Amino acid sequence: LYRTWPELLPLPVEGLNVLQSSLDDAYTAGIQTALINRFDLMNARAQVVDAWRQIAVTANSLQGVFDVRYDLNRNTPAGGNNPFAFSGTRSNHQLTFRAELPLVRRAERNNYRAALVAYQRQRRTLMAFEDNIANDVRADIREIRAIAEQYRLQKRLVELGYSQVDNAQALLIAPPVPGAQLDPGSAAALTNQVLQAQQNLLNAQNSLYSIWVNYLVSRMQFYLDVEQMPLDARGIWIDDA
Secondary structure, rough: OOHHOOOOOOOOOOOOOOOOHHHHHHHHHHHHHHHHHHHHHHHHHHHHHHHHHHHHHHHHHHOOOEEEEEEEEEOOOOOOOOOOOOOOOEEEEEEEEEOOOOOOOOOHHHHHHHEEEEHHHHHHHHHHOOOOHHHHHHHHHHHHHHHHHHHHEEEEEEHHHHHHHHHHHHHHOOOOOOOOOOOOHHHHHHHHHHHHHHHHHHHHHHHHHHHHHHHHHHHHHHHOOOOOOOOEOOEEEEEOO
């Protein structure tokens, strides 16, 4: 009977079964997949790029300013009917030069330094985020592989539970030895042994089902952490396995 029990669902990541591969290969495949596919990590990287661009913006404001402005005003004679009677004597020319040396850039300098600090802060935030993702993936893989080992051992315990029940039932219904005196205490002990064996078998079966459910939950959490949970139109996970 135990040979018909289902095996755990595989855990493929980029063509590699995490359950059957070596631990180092499983770590590498899972972490690389998460670092490539995680959308929140992509947003964190974009924030680092924005902080880096802000450095260029604030650095541009540190440069000096030199503006040249030319104004020309021309008027026609007041009270006349000739709107095109422009004349050089009624013209006003103005040329303005405005310069600002880069030596008086205290506010701009503070903004530039603040942009540098913000970039370093955002970069460290990204590094910590990547480390947290890697730690989560490693923890998921360790938990899944531990659950898979527990499932294998628990199937063996269920198998032993069936054997204990069969043995206890065989002793209970075995014919008495010819000429031996019947002992009510022995019969009660055999009955209690059968009941205890059945209870142990039931507990082993419940533990086996619990381990199966825990594996399914941990498997979903792993695929959630590596961003490989495509959904259909109903919002149901498309599980290729």
